[in-house]
Amino acid sequence: MNTPPMMCTSLGVRKGSWTEEEDFLLRKCIQKYGEGKWHLLPARAGLNRCRKSCRLRWLNYLRPHIKRGDFEPDEVDLIFRLHKLLGNRWSLIAGRLPGRTANDVKNYWNTRLLRKLNNKCREISKNEIIRPQTRNFSNAKKNISHWCNNKSMITNSTLDKDDERNKEIVNICDKPTAGETTSSSIDNDGVEWWTSLLENCNEIEEEAAAVRSFDEENKLLPNLLHEENNSPLMRQGESDGWDDFSTVLT
């Protein structure tokens, strides 16, 4: 392994890739003192790194039992489900994937999965002409106070960014279940797409809250993958929109 190029900040703190020696020092220090107290770690370990860098290196790379290599289909399934439920809460998602880090999950989502979704959307757009529709907000007044009180609407990063990729995800993820209005059959009053989106936000927030409280009671789901049919989150027969993803990914 070649020594990576050295970079230092103005304070002389080393940046850039980690060397084997630094890894060794970090590992040794954590074995001795345990995790935490990151601000003390660089001095204890004799590392010329900032505490953030040390923490990240440990969490994403050096920690025992970290799984490397491709994600299994089960894991990809779970990522999709949890992303729909939780949004870009990578640490929460990773918490349900033993051996995977938030950074891994985030990278995987941002590269491979998003591309697959984008490709699918491009295929769709080849065949369907999506015409912009005028939006009549007069009918939406009644919803405004509801929107304003809905924190998830304001802060949910998967929804509030004017980002084409997020829009595509929202379109796919919010593909309605049987009996609901389809996104392609957008209503004529021009409001329903907004309200249904907002309702979804509420649902997602409620489900996320349920996850949190469930976690607190049970301390992490033992193995969601194998128990999902019994899981309160993914009960059989309840459409969570996931079935749609299988087709997207193939």
Added chain:
DNA sequence: AATGTACGCAACCGCTCGAAA
């Protein structure tokens, strides 16, 4: 063989949150 491009991953940055003073 050389060059350009796309992709994946590791790492950094800036922000928020919560605890302690």
Added chain:
DNA sequence: TTTTCGAGCGGTTGCGTACAT
């Protein structure tokens, strides 16, 4: 109650590598 500071998180960037031209 306010301020300070450490910890943690998500977004983004940069680099190395694989692949295409």
